Structures are given as structure tokens and as C-alpha cells.
Amino acid sequence: MATITATEAGTAPPPVRPRRSKLRLRNTLIGWSFILPNFIGFGLLTLIPIIVLFYMSFTNWNVFGKADWVGLANFQRLIGDGSFRISVLNTLYYSALHIPLTILVSLGLALLLNNKLRGVAFFRTAAFFPYITSIVAIAVVWNLLFSPEYGPINEFLRFIGIQNPPGWLTSPEWAMPAVVIVGTWRDMGYYMILFLAGLQTVPRELHEAARVDGANVWQRFVNVTLPCLRPTMFFVTVMLTINSFKIFDLILVMTDGGPGQSTLVMSQFIYRKGFEESQFGYASAAAVALFFMCIIVTIVQFLWNKKRSS
Amino acid sequence: MAEQIEKDAELLVSDFTAPAGARRGLRKLAEQTPEPQPQVAYTEKMTPGRRIARIAMYVGLVIFAIGLLAPFVWMVLSSFKSANEVFSVPVKWLPETWVWQNYIDIWTESNMLVWIRNTLFLAVVVTFLQVLTGSFAAYGFARMRFRGRDVLFLLYVGTIAVPWQSYMIPQFILLSNFKVSNTLWSIILLQAFGAFGVFLMKQFYETIPEELSEAARLDGLSEYAIWRRIMLPLSIPALASLTLLTFVNTWNDYLGPLIYLRNPDLWTIQLGLKGFVSNLFDTNYALLFAGLTISVIPIAIIFLLGQKYFVEGIATSGLKG
Numbered sequence: 088m089a090t091i092t093a094t095e096a097g098t099a100p101p102p103v104r105p106r107r108s109k110l111r112l113r114n115t116l117i118g119w120s121f122i123l124p125n126f127i128g129f130g131l132l133t134l135i136p137i138i139v140l141f142y143m144s145f146t147n148w149n150v151f152g153k154a155d156w157v158g159l160a161n162f163q164r165l166i167g168d169g170s171f172r173i174s175v176l177n178t179l180y181y182s183a184l185h186i187p188l189t190i191l192v193s194l195g196l197a198l199l200l201n202n203k204l205r206g207v208a209f210f211r212t213a214a215f216f217p218y219i220t221s222i223v224a225i226a227v228v229w230n231l232l233f234s235p236e237y238g239p240i241n242e243f244l245r246f247i248g249i250q251n252p253p254g255w256l257t258s259p260e261w262a263m264p265a266v267v268i269v270g271t272w273r274d275m276g277y278y279m280i281l282f283l284a285g286l287q288t289v290p291r292e293l294h295e296a297a298r299v300d301g302a303n304v305w306q307r308f309v310n311v312t313l314p315c316l317r318p319t320m321f322f323v324t325v326m327l328t329i330n331s332f333k334i335f336d337l338i339l340v341m342t343d344g345g346p347g348q349s350t351l352v353m354s355q356f357i358y359r360k361g362f363e364e365s366q367f368g369y370a371s372a373a374a375v376a377l378f379f380m381c382i383i384v385t386i387v388q389f390l391w392n393k394k395r396s397s
Numbered sequence: 398m399a400e401q402i403e404k405d406a407e408l409l410v411s412d413f414t415a416p417a418g419a420r421r422g423l424r425k426l427a428e429q430t431p432e433p434q435p436q437v438a439y440t441e442k443m444t445p446g447r448r449i450a451r452i453a454m455y456v457g458l459v460i461f462a463i464g465l466l467a468p469f470v471w472m473v474l475s476s477f478k479s480a481n482e483v484f485s486v487p488v489k490w491l492p493e494t495w496v497w498q499n500y501i502d503i504w505t506e507s508n509m510l511v512w513i514r515n516t517l518f519l520a521v522v523v524t525f526l527q528v529l530t531g532s533f534a535a536y537g538f539a540r541m542r543f544r545g546r547d548v549l550f551l552l553y554v555g556t557i558a559v560p561w562q563s564y565m566i567p568q569f570i571l572l573s574n575f576k577v578s579n580t581l582w583s584i585i586l587l588q589a590f591g592a593f594g595v596f597l598m599k600q601f602y603e604t605i606p607e608e609l610s611e612a613a614r615l616d617g618l619s620e621y622a623i624w625r626r627i628m629l630p631l632s633i634p635a636l637a638s639l640t641l642l643t644f645v646n647t648w649n650d651y652l653g654p655l656i657y658l659r660n661p662d663l664w665t666i667q668l669g670l671k672g673f674v675s676n677l678f679d680t681n682y683a684l685l686f687a688g689l690t691i692s693v694i695p696i697a698i699i700f701l702l703g704q705k706y707f708v709e710g711i712a713t714s715g716l717k718g
Contacts, residue, residue, distance in 0.1 A: 114543050117620050121537030122549065125530035128590025133556055136567035143567055196461065199454055206458075212704060213462045216469065219700050219707075221649040223671045224689040228468045231475075231483070231682070239471070239488045272465070277711060284712040325558075333560035336651050340671065354562040361566045362656060370566055378563040385558040 140378070143371035150365035161372035171373060173348050174356040177263065181352060182331035184267040189327055190320075193275040197282035198312075211283075215276035226340035229269050230256060259349035262342050266350055270337055274330070278323055285319030286312070321392045328388070329381050353377050472693075476500070476686035483682040499687040506681075509688060511662060512669035519581060519665065520647040523588040527643045528636060531594020536624045538595065539602035540610055550599075553592040561652075569656060583657040584665075588647055594639055600713045601635035602628060638710025641703045645696055666692045 144161055146154040165171050196214055200207050217225070232240050233255035244252035253261040289312055297307045313320075335354035338344060344351040344359075353373065361370030471490070475483050476499055478492040503509055538550050568587075569578065577583045605628065613623045629636070651667045658664055664672065670688050700707060 111543075114541060115545075118537045118541035118543035118546060121541060121620070121624070122534045125534035125590055125595055126549070128530065128586065129553070129592065131571075132568060132586055132590060133559075133564070133592075134552065136564040136571060137556075137559060139567035139571070140564050148570075199458055199461075202454060204451070204454060204458070210458050210462055211708075212701070213465050215704075215707070216697070216700070217465060219645050219649070219696055220469075220693055221667055221670075221689075221696070222651050223667045223674075224472065224693055225468075227670075227674060227685065227689060228472045232468060232471065237484045237488070242488050272468075280708055280711050329558055329560060333562045335562055339655075340651065354560070357562060357566070362569075367566055367570065374563040374566060378559060381558055381560055381563070 137378075140371050140374055143368055144375045146368045147366075148368035148371070150367075154368065157368070161369050162375075164369065165372050165376065170348060170351065171356055174351045174353045174373075175376075177348075177350060178332060178334070178352045180263060181267060181270075181334055182328065184264065185270050185331050185334075186324070186327045188267065189271045189274055189278055190323065192271055193278035193323075194282050196275060196279045197286055198308075200279070201283060201286045211279075214279050217273045218276040220273075222336050222340055225269065225273060226337070229265075230341060233265055256342055257346060259346050262346060262350045266337060266341055269341065270334065273337070274327075278327070281319060281323055282316070285316045288319075289315040317392075317396070321388065325385055325388050328384050332377065332381050332384070353380075469693075472686055473690050475683060476690045478683045478686075480681045480683045483686070496683065499683050500691075503684055503687045503691065506684060507673055507688065508661070508664070508669060509666075509691070512664050512666040515581065515663060516648055516665040516667075519584050519588075520644050522585050523647045524640055524643045526585065526589035527591065527594045528639050530590060531639060532598045532629065532632065532636065533624065534595045535598030535602055536620075536628055539599045540607075540623075540628075541620065553595055556592050565652075565656065572657070578657050579659050579663070581658075581663055584647075584650070584653050587653050587657070588643075588650065594643065597639050597642075597710060597713055598632065598635055601632050605631055634706065634709060635713065637703060638706040638713065641699060641706050642710050645699065648696055 143154070145156060145158060147157050147160075148154040200211055200214075232238050235241055235252070235254045235257055238255075240255070241252040255261050255265040293311050293315070294307060297311050302310065333354055334352055335358070338350055338352050338355055339358075342350045344355050354377065357370050357373045357377065359370075360366045360373060364370075474490055474492060477495045477497070479494070479496050482489070482493060538546060572578045572583050572586065577586065609627055609631075610623050613627055614620075618626070649667065650665070651671070654665045654668045658668060661672070670685065670692060673685055673688060
């Protein structure tokens with residue numbers, strides 16, 4: 088658009104024009120000079136790898152760097168690959184547990200901490216602390232806490248009368264819920280901050296008006312707080328979904344995908360095929376699948392949000 | 398066309414970040430200025446029902462806090478136990494005798510010093526580069542008008558939805574071809590140029606009144622001088638947020654070093670401690686806990702000192718670096 092107007096104006100050049108376009112050129116150059124130092128790194132390490140990823144997924148790129156074009160062979164192989172199917176299902180399973188649980192807990196915490204209570208600052212700090220702790224420390228500590236025989240968690244469960252507490256990380260059924268618990272424990276402080284920020288936008292007058300109209304706490308929450316939180320909720324859901332789809336470090340340090348394949352997730356499948364088995368082409372095809380899962384879910388949520396807000 | 402892109406970019410960005418009102422609220426929250434009026438409001442209406450509700454809230458909070466902090470307490474207490482006592486049944490929280498020796502032995506029985514040196518080097522260099530290039534680019538996005546700006550910014554925003562895990566393989570191959578894998582430079586390159594810094598600084602710059610830079614421009618200051626002498630001093634809170642978040646993220650990063658740093662002399666503290674777990678079958682867990690405690694303490698101190706900036710940084714960008 089802009090170029091067309093420029094050339095059209097060029098047919099009858101007013102005396103100021105060359106100066107103006109020179110100015111514009113100068114502005115563009117200065118603008119780019121600001122962005123360039125960061126953009127070189129960003130382009131080289133993020134944009135180019137993303138483009139190369141798509142190319143690689145159509146080749147049989149291996150450890151020797153030799154790559155032949157194989158068309159859709161990698162993707163056909165993915166569809167038939169039982170491990171890949173398990174990794175997708177496990178990723179979805181993790182997300183299905185982790186997203187609602189984290190929203191529930193962090194929103195609940197934010198609602199509590201939004202009250203004028205004594206010591207709120209301390210609780211806010213405590214809630215945020217797991218989030219800044221290193222993943223290795225988290226894994227080691229929780230692995231011991233979850234230990235079926237010696238762990239404090241199962242000891243507590245036996246104490247309150249549960250005869251056969253779960254085997255947690257040693258049992259195929261309970262390993263994923265255990266990881267979800269730790270994931271929620273780690274992330275809730277971060278999402279709590281976002282919800283707390285959102286709660287500041289709820290106008291006090293609306294609450295007062297609803298109270299005058301006789302609405303109880305629950306009705307006020309559903310009809311006043313939640314609608315006002317819609318933008319925050321959208322943002323949190325999108326980020327939570329992406330972060331759940333790409334879950335990796337927690338799994339790697341806590342279970343390494345086990346026992347068996349019960350906690351094998353997509354990122355780990357990519358890592359294993361790529362870095363452990365050097366099938367870079369095949370791993371790239373799985374990475375493309377992860378890429379599209381994240382993009383599509385973001386776009387869908389984006390459109391849905393747009394529709395609802397209009 | 399250009400207008401449509403600009404509109405879409407704006408929509409995307411506004412939807413992708415904590416709303417402006419929320420940001421203001423959060424800043425207020427972070428400053429922790431008590432509002433005078435509610436104090437009066439609730440003492441007036443302290444009915445028995447409300448009192449019970451308040452007590453319930455406190456109970457809820459205390460349970461939460463215990464659940465949140467118990468693992469840390471467990472870690473620190475276990476670091477003072479003897480090797481066997483960590484697994485005693487029934488579980489004992491307090492060590493029988495306080496073994497301070499663990500904190501001396503960890504330095505001789507592991508390469509802790511090398512790991513800390515590497516991690517510190519990475520964290521400092523990455524943070525410096527991220528803050529410098531991020532705030533510089535943010536000025537271009539926030540204050541300059543030029544062709545291609547919005548498309549470019551859309552690219553930056555778009556990568557938020559793209560997990561690193563999906564392009565870690567081509568990135569690794571690229572860096573291997575440049576012969577930087579298995580050097581500390583690989584981690585610096587990996588972490589220093591993220592979109593996060595650009596994003597956070599741009600959000601902050603846009604809250605600074607346009608008139609300030611406009612006036613400086615009329616006074617004949619170049620754009621670079623405006624960035625250097627007006628925007629940078631005014632954005633110290635945001636720079637602090639970015640510095641702290643980047644530092645903590647680099648210190649805690651596990652996946653990047655895991656993939657790139659094969660040579661044990663290059664290991665970071667996270668890799669080293671993880672190696673400590675998996676290397677010895679009969680890991681001395683008490684010793685390990687001492688190491689973990691040492692690795693968490695600097696971050697805990699930084700966090701406690703700069704809490705306000707952590708909260709602001711996350712609320713401004715909606716991201717965590």
C-alpha cells in the first residue's frame with residue numbers, strides 16, 4: 088500500500104518530497120539499527136532454525152549430516168509409531184490434568200491473597216518461591232517426598248488411614264499425576280501473579296452494587312469477578328496450554344519418561360530420537376507435529392476469544 | 398494491507414499481555430502501599446459470620462504455605478543429616494546430630510566451584526547482552542516509525558507460541574556447524590537474544606510519555622542519545638525486572654546446558670548436581686542436599702531482595718523469560 092502511494096505521488100513531485108522520503112529512509116535506517124543487534128541473534132537462533140525444521144522433517148538427516156529428500160516418509164512413519172502415539176496421548180493427559188488444576192489453584196490463591204489479610208506479603212512470597220527454584224532441586228526433593236516406602240507423603244497418607252497409598256513415581260498409573268502435582272506446585276505462583284494483576288481491574292463499585300442487590304459471594308464471583316477476568320483468563324489459558332504441550336524438563340529430571348513409557352511426552356520423544364538416536368530428520372517430523380499443536384491451539388483460542396469479546 | 402497488519406499486531410499484542418489496567422494495579426500491589434479506606438470498612442462490619450470467614454481464610458492460607466514450603470524445609474534440614482539418616486523410617490524432620498561437615502565436604506567431593514564459576518559467568522554475560530540488546534531493540538519498536546516494524550514485531554510475538562523444544566534440533570545442528578556447541582558460547586547465544594527482553598522493555602517504554610522523547614528530539618538529541626540519556630534512566634525498574642528474571646532463568650536453566658555442554662569442565666551447577674545424582678549409585682543424599690541448598694540460596698536471596706521487580710516484570714510482560 089505504502090509503496091503505491093509513494094510512486095503515485097512521484098508523478099507530480101512537490102518540492103518537499105525528496106527531502107521527506109530521505110527523512111523516511113533515514114528513519115528506517117535508524118529504526119533498523121536499533122533492532123538489528125537483537126534481531127541478528129533472534130533471526131539466526133530462532134527464525135532460521137524454525138524454517139530449517141520444516142526442511143529437515145522431509146529428509147532423513149542423520150548424524151553424518153547426510154540428508155536425502157524422503158518426502159512424507161517421516162510423517163507416515165510417525166503415524167504408525169506406537170511410542171509417538173503414546174507420547175502424544177501422555178502430553179494431552181498431562182495437559183488435561185495440569186491446565187484446570189493450575190487455573191483452579193492459582194485463581195483460588197489469588198482470590199485469597201486479594202483480601203486485606205495480615206501477612207499477605209509473606210504468603211505471596213511463599214507462593215512464588217517454587218517457581219524460582221532450580222528444576223534439579225525440585226526433582227530430587229520431590230522424588231524423595233514421593234518415595235513409596237520412606238517418603239513423608241505416603242507416611243502422612245498412612246497416618247490418616249489410607250492403607251495402600253499409591254506408588255507415585257514407581258507406578259505407571261500414578262507417575263503422571265505425581266508429575267502434575269509437582270508441575271502445579273511449581274507453576275501456581277506465576278499464574279497467581281497474573282490472576283492477582285487481573286483482579287486489580289475488577290471495579291470495586293460493581294461488587295458493591297451486586298452486594299446491595301443481594302448477590303451472595305458465589306453469585307458475585309460468577310457474575311462480577313469472572314467476566315472482568317476474561318482477558319486474564321484467556322492469556323493464562325493460552326500460556327498454560329503451550330507450556331503444558333511442551334512439558335519436558337520436569338519429566339526428564341523426575342521420571343525420564345518412565346516407568347515404562349507411562350510419562351513419555353512429545354518433547355522427550357523428539358529429544359530421544361534426535362539427540363540420543365541421531366535420527367534428526369525423523370525427530371524433526373515429530374517436532375513439526377508439536378509446532379502445529381501449539382500454533383493451532385493458540386489460534387483457536389485466539390479466535391474463540393475474539394468472537395466472545397465482540 | 399500495512400494498516401491491517403498493524404491493527405492485527407496491536408490486537409495480538411494487547412491480547413497477549415496482561416491488560417494495562419492490571420499492570421497498573423500490579424505495580425500498586427508490588428509497592429505494597431496499604432489502602433487506608435478498607436481498614437475502616439471491615440472493622441465496621443465485623444459480624445460473626447465474617448469473622449468465621451476470615452479465620453477460614455487464614456487456615457486455608459496456612460495450609461497452602463505449609464504445602465508450598467515443606468519441600469524446601471525438608472531439603473535444608475536433610476542437608477544437615479548424616480547419609481543414612483535421610484532415609485530413616487519413620488520420617489524424622491530434624492536431624493539427630495547436625496552434620497555441618499556436609500557443607501565442607503561438598504566442595505572437595507564434587508566440582509562445585511567449577512560449576513558455580515561457569516554458571517555465574519553464563520548468567521552475567523547472558524543478562525548483560527539480553528538487557529542491552531533487548532532495551533535497544535525495544536526503543537526501535539516503541540518509539541520509531543518505519544516500514545516493516547509491525548511485521549517484524551509480529552514475528553517476535555509469534556514466537557511466543559512456538560516452543561523451543563520444537564526447534565532445538567535445527568538450532569543444535571546450526572550451532573554445531575559453527576563449532577560453538579560444547580562451549581559456553583552456545584548457551585550465551587541461546588539465551589541472550591530472546592524475544593522476552595524486547596517484549597518487556599517495549600511494554601514499559603510505551604508507558605513513558607511520548608512528549609519526553611519528542612521534546613528531546615526538538616532539542617536536537619539524536620535517537621541514540623534519547624535512548625541513552627532519557628529512556629534508559631527512566632526505565633530502571635523495568636531494567637531491574639529484566640535483569641533479575643534473566644539472571645534467575647539462566648542460573649536455573651537445565652535443558653540448554655544438557656544438550657550443549659558435554660564436557661564436564663563446562664558443566665553448570667544444575668548439570669553438575671544432576672550428574673551427582675545419577676553418577677554414583679550409592680549417592681550420599683545428605684551431601685547432595687547440601688549442594689542443592691547452596692544452588693538455591695543465591696537465587697532465594699536475589700528473589701527476596703528484588704521481589705517487587707519479579708512481580709512487576711511478570712505482570713508487565715505476562716511472560717517469564
